[in-house]
Every structure is written in structure tokens, then in C-alpha cells.
Amino acid sequence: MADKGNSPMRRKERKEKEFTEMTEEMKKEGQRTVDNGELSSGEAVNNGAVAISQNGDFQVEPTELPPFEIITGDRIDPFVFKFQFKNVEYSSGRNKTFLCYLVDKGNTADGLLRGYLEDEHTGSHAEEVFFIQCLPHYDPTLKYTVTWYVSSSPCSACAAKIAEVLKARKNVKLSIFAARLFEWEEVEIQAGLKALHAAGCKLRVMKPLDFSYTWDTFVENEEQPLNLWEDCKENYEYYHEKLSDILQ
Template sequence: MAQKNNAKIPKPNKNEDVPKDPPESSEVPAEENGEKKKLEELPPFEVVEGSRIPASSFMFQFKNVEYSSGRNKTLLCYTIERGEGQVFRGYLEDEHASAHAEEAFFSNVLPQFLSSGPVSVTCYVSSSPCVNCAAAIARCLRRSKTLKLRLVVARLFQWEESEIRGALRGIGSAGCQLRMMKSADYLHVWQNFVEPDVVLNEEGESEQKSEQGAFIPWEDLEENSKYYEEKLAEIMR
């Protein structure tokens, strides 16, 4: 079951980092190690945009497992529908803890489509939003009265925290339809947003990609989904 005991995942940030043990022995002085660490630090903000997610990344990041440790990204797949049958699709993923895909989408990407007429948006997200991202979603909904939004999430992020629960209720009251992903949703994302992984030959060159295989759900997908549905219903009451 998903995140039944948040005591095991006390990380305050949405994107969790997996702690790494130091090497058993090292001759590099501590000061030099510190300097090297500073040089290797990643930039504070980076959001990747694209149209298709590698299959292995989707299967790992969207899995509605009991504990999300090691899943240190948020993936957001979106469909934007405007008048006259215009449909736009894509996905975003955040690379570092300070950059969340939801805030980037609702603050930077979506506003470009809201200038003319009603807009219907469906987002499939690997994890429910944190407090800041929920605030960005609520602001977008309140500013755009013609926006219809569905947010379909694989896992609930720190759902026992009162601030998170309040943030989820906040986007609900702002007009967002929030629900958990089911098997049919996973299949839809697989068919519309996922691509086969690139295969390398012995020379390290990429070979022609094979046809996209069928989505194979993991054993406890439906069980975990129902568990999350119950928790979400409790929160939204």
C-alpha cells in the first residue's frame, strides 16, 4: 500500500534524495572533498520538456508504490484542448528538488493557451502537488474562469501532513477535479506519452527502436490505487 506510514519518509521536499554511504576509505582530504562537492552541485532550477517519456522512466516514476524513496523526479504529462478541435500534448519533468514540474507548467506553459476561449486540461502526474505547486494551480484556476482542469495522480505526496491536506482541498475548491490514476489511466499515458527505450548495439550506436510494447501493470497497481482513493476521499471531505 502506498505511503501508509510517513514516518519512514520524513523528507520535507517533494523530490526525495536517496542517501549515499561515503566510501569506505579515501585519501582525499576533507577540505578538498568539500570543494569538489561544491563544484559538482547541480544548478538550482531545471525543468525538462518533451513529447515522449522513455518507457523505463515512466514505469519507475509513475509506479504507485508504498514508499516513493528513490523516485526523485516529478513527471507531468498534459493534454490541452482548445476550441476547433485543437489538441496539444507534452510532458515536463523536474531535475532537482527546487524545481517542480507542476509549478512550471501552471505558471509558464499553460498561460500561453489561456488567452482565447475555454480550455480543457488533463494532467497525469507521478505525485500529487506540494504546497507551493498547489498554490500555483489554485492561482491559475482563479485567474482563468474558462479553464477546466483534471489532475490525475499516481501517488499522494505526504498526505498525512496537515498543510498538504489543506493544499489539496484548496485546489479542489478552486475548481480542480483531482483523482487517482487507475489501470485505464496508465494505459492511456503509455499509449500517448511513452516511447520505447533506445537500444545500443555493441559499438555504442543507437539501433532502430522497436514497436511500443503493451503496457504490463504491476501486481498491486489496482490495490494501491484503491488505497490512495480512500485516503484522497478522506482528505477532500
């Protein structure tokens, strides 16, 4: 990503925008909504920047990842994390995907790779960009163990692309822990989750302990523990039941 995307001025603009969005949403939280601001699966297909070849390689045009659409970093702002990863049922205003990742390449000198991606849903989604920016030099001789902690589960277009990658790259083992299920009632979303599961992806809903782990590992927490929201466990059980019903 271009360095200017992480300039102080750009970060300030993003923070101000996010604060405004979060403030407005907090006024509305608890109200039912039918539109969480994310792209529909059809829009995701039309705006999808990535094509996958038969061997699982991503083919990207230079113009498909313009500046500022994908933000990368080491640790997330704590206020942003508490808002974006909150496992509420109706996620109005949370129109981004935050993807925290761990990558173990096995017996290599690289060690454990860690970081996060944040998309603004104006182009490529974080899930597909991960394979371009975080695993740009795929080695078929290595064994990749990849773990994602995401603010919401993939849309149908991303799920289909990830499933294709996992089928083509048998040495990549992916586990996805999602704070929320994105539009889980939609038939195409359920089909995408099933396709991921069939391709060998381990799909889980984040438990309270997973939120604490993600907070400790990926957030600028200043060594302060995460105080979980009151209905965190109840919401986890709700989403866990829905995911189990989809994948059974």
C-alpha cells in the first residue's frame, strides 16, 4: 500500500470519519435495521478486484487497489475495536471489515506473521486482499496455517473466492473466527459459508475468550484488559447456533 495512505493527515481524517459514524450508530443501537451498510453480494462481484487462476494464484490489475481502500497495520485503536468487533445482532453503521491475521509457515525463518487489514468497502474486500498483500509469495512446498479474527463473516463473493483458493492450495489451512455473521439469513450467504466449510475452512463464531485474545494480540490496549459488554456471551450463543444450523 502507498505510504501516503498512512500519513498523519489521512489517519486523522479516517479517525474523524469513524468517530462520526460510531457516534451516530451508538444513538441508534438496539434498533432493528435491514441494511448494515455493506455491499450486497452482487455489488461485491461487480466491484471484485481479484481473479483466481486454476492454480490458485491471484491476478490483479494495478488500478484495482487504489490508495486508501485497504488499510494495513499492526494494532487497532481500542475504541474502534470495541465498536467494530461488538457482536450485536443488528450491526448498523459497521460498514467495514476488520481482519486480524496470524500466519505460520512451518519450518521457516519468517516466524509467526501478525497484523490486520481494514477495508472501506469501496473496492476489494479485506478477505481477498489478504492473499495478495500478506501472502504475496506463495510457496507450494510450505505448509501454511492461517488464522483470521474478523469483525464479520465473509460475503458470498469473498466466500466463493476463498473456497477456490483453499481447493487450489491444499497446503493452506484456514480458520476463521467471526464476531458476527454477515446477513446470515440470505440464501447466497449460507451457500458461501457451506462452500467454505466444504473446502476445509474451519468456521467459528468468536467466544468471549476470543475477544479477549484478539484485544491482547491486535489492539493498542496499553496493557489494559478488555471489559466485555454485558450481552457478549448471549450474542455468541445466538450466532453459534445460527452457524451450526447453516453448516449441519
